[in-house]
Amino acid sequence: xxxxxxxxxxxxxxxxxxxxxxxxxxxxxxxxxxxxxxxxxxxxxxxxxxxxxxxxxxxxxxxxxxxxxxxxxxxxxxxxxxxxxxxxxxxxxxxxxxxxxxxxxxxxxxxxxxxxxxxxxxxxxxxxxxxxxxxxxxxxxxxxxxxxxxxxxxxxxxxxxxxxxxxxxxxxxxxxxxxxxxxxxxxxxxxxxxxxxxxxxxxxxxxxxxxxxxxxxxxxxxxxxxxxxxxxxxxxxxxxxxxxxxxxxxxxxxxxxxxxxxxxxxxxxxxxxxxxxxxxxxxxxxxxxxxxxxxxxxxxxxxxxxxxxxxxx
Numbered sequence: 136x137x138x139x140x141x142x143x144x145x146x147x148x149x150x151x152x153x154x155x156x157x158x159x160x161x162x163x164x165x166x167x168x169x170x171x172x173x174x175x176x177x178x179x180x181x182x183x184x185x186x187x188x189x190x191x192x193x194x195x196x197x198x199x200x201x202x203x204x205x206x207x208x209x210x211x212x213x214x215x216x217x218x219x220x221x222x223x224x225x226x227x228x229x230x231x232x233x234x235x236x237x238x239x240x241x242x243x244x245x246x247x248x249x250x251x252x253x254x255x256x257x258x259x260x261x262x263x264x265x266x267x268x269x270x271x272x273x274x275x276x277x278x279x280x281x282x283x284x285x286x287x288x289x290x291x292x293x294x295x296x297x298x299x300x301x302x303x304x305x306x307x308x309x310x311x312x313x314x315x316x317x318x319x320x321x322x323x324x325x326x327x328x329x330x331x332x333x334x335x336x337x338x339x340x341x342x343x344x345x346x347x348x349x350x351x352x353x354x355x356x357x358x359x360x361x362x363x364x365x366x367x368x369x370x371x372x373x374x375x376x377x378x379x380x381x382x383x384x385x386x387x388x389x390x391x392x393x394x395x396x397x398x399x400x401x402x403x404x405x406x407x408x409x410x411x412x413x414x415x416x417x418x419x420x421x422x423x424x425x426x427x428x429x430x431x432x433x434x435x436x437x438x439x440x441x442x443x444x445x446x447x448x
Contacts, residue, residue, distance in 0.1 A: 138219035140211075140226045142192075144251035154187035154225050155179035155256035158248075158263065160303070161190050163208035164217040165322045167293040167301035171258050172221050174288040178256035185224040189252070190214070191231035198231055207353045208306055208322075210329055213410070227252065240266025244279040256286045263289075313358035313416040325365070325412035328354055328393050332404040335394070342430055344437075346394040347404050349411070351380075356391055360419040363440035364395055366411040374400050377433075377440035378411060381420035396437070398445055415443050 141151050155178040157171045164172075172188060179186040192211065196203060209217070211228060218226055229235070229247070238246060243266045248254045257276060265271035273289045280287035293301045301321045309317035310326060319325045330349035347366070359381040366374050378395035395411050417439050423429040 138215055138223055138226055140215060140228055142228050142230065144227065144229050144247050147251065147253075151225060152253035153255055154185040154252070155182060155258070156187040156189050156225075156227070156248075156252070156254050157258045158189045158265070159260060160194055161188060161214065161218070162194065162206075163303045163306050163322055164214060164221075165301050165303065165306060167260065167290075167321075169221065169323065170293045171260050171290045172218070172223065174290055175256065175258035176222060178258065178286060178288065179224075182255055184255050186222060187225035187227055187252075187254075188218055188223050189227040189229060189248075191235075192228050193231055195231050195236070198233075198236060204356070205351070205353045206307060206355045208303060208326065208355060210353075213327065213329055236267065238266060240271030240275055241279065242266070243271065244276075244283060248285070249283045254285050256288070258288045258290065260290050261292060307355045310355055310357035310413075313360060313419075315357065315362065315413040315416055318413075325414055326357070327367075327410045327412045329408060329410040330393075332407055332409060333392075334405055335392075342426070344396045344433060345401065346378075346396050347409060349393045349395070349409065351391045351393060356380075357413060358416060358419070359391070361417040361436050361440075362413045363415040363417060363443040364411050365414055365444055366395055366397055366409050368404070368409055369407050374398065375441070375444035376400075376411075377417070377436050378413075379420065380413075396433075398437075398441065415440075 155175045157175040159171060161168045176186050215226055257280065259273060259276060261273055263273050263276060277287045299305060306318045306321050315326055328349060328351065332347045332349060335348040357380060362378050362380060364376045364378045366376055374397040376395050376397040378393050380393050382391055393411060417436055
């Protein structure tokens with residue numbers, strides 16, 4: 136069945152209770168997260184229950200540290216698609232408010248997991264924390280499972296062949312360092328920015344390279360600069376391109392945004408939602424002394440990007 140998103144934990148109908156669930160924030164749904172979800176899926180299959188994922192909106196970090204720079208790796212829509220692709224039936228996108236933040240680890244288990252969701256199994260990562268003051272741990276979750284009658288599985292760390300642990304922090308660090316290839320290795324797919332195409336200065340169109348402009352908003356901000364890209368359109372088509380992620384120091388500073396030139400494409404995308412993979416970092420963002428110099432560099436960027444995402448064209 137298609138994934139169903141549940142935005143509450145109180146007074147749920149029977150068909151939204153009784154799942155085997157993976158518990159965590161799952162920002163990025165990276166390969167470490169996928170290991171946790173796989174353990175929940177194994178229990179769901181054995182117990183003939185739905186497969187669920189429990190996460191929170193907003194991310195707890197946003198509630199406790201509201202002034203911290205943006206850090207998200209995906210939108211809720213991207214997260215739902217990624218989880219649906221893993222066979223998840225129920226996405227519990229639970230409201231993380233001051234009520235939930237006040238729960239002790241025992242109260243969280245009793246009120247949310249047991250009374251609210253009626254979980255049959257809980258899978259979590261080895262470094263899970265839950266409850267007020269992050270007092271709950273993997274060992275404590277097992278203890279509560281025995282007490283309240285649900286089974287528990289704990290996933291061990293998942294790492295690359297080089298020993299790098301797969302984590303959301305690792306993805307963010309790679310992106311900030313201009314290493315989208317490393318981020319993709321952790322995620323199991325390229326990092327992608329999704330958003331509504333906004334009307335900009337239209338200078339690119341006047342100069343011969345029209346761009347689709349998307350605000351970065353709540354995403355972690357990768358290293359500013361030029362990237363080889365691949366963009367998915369609303370109809371499912373994928374179009375290679377080259378994008379500048381930055382503030383436009385040459386033509387007038389703006390809020391950080393992704394401006395993507397889709398190769399061999401000339402359709403109106405204003406108001407539509409597109410998703411752009413950052414495939415390879417080509418160079419840092421630069422300020423040019425003239426438009427002519429900027430145009431020359433953009434065409435060099437085009438050739439470099441085509442060699443990566445559209446070889447032979």
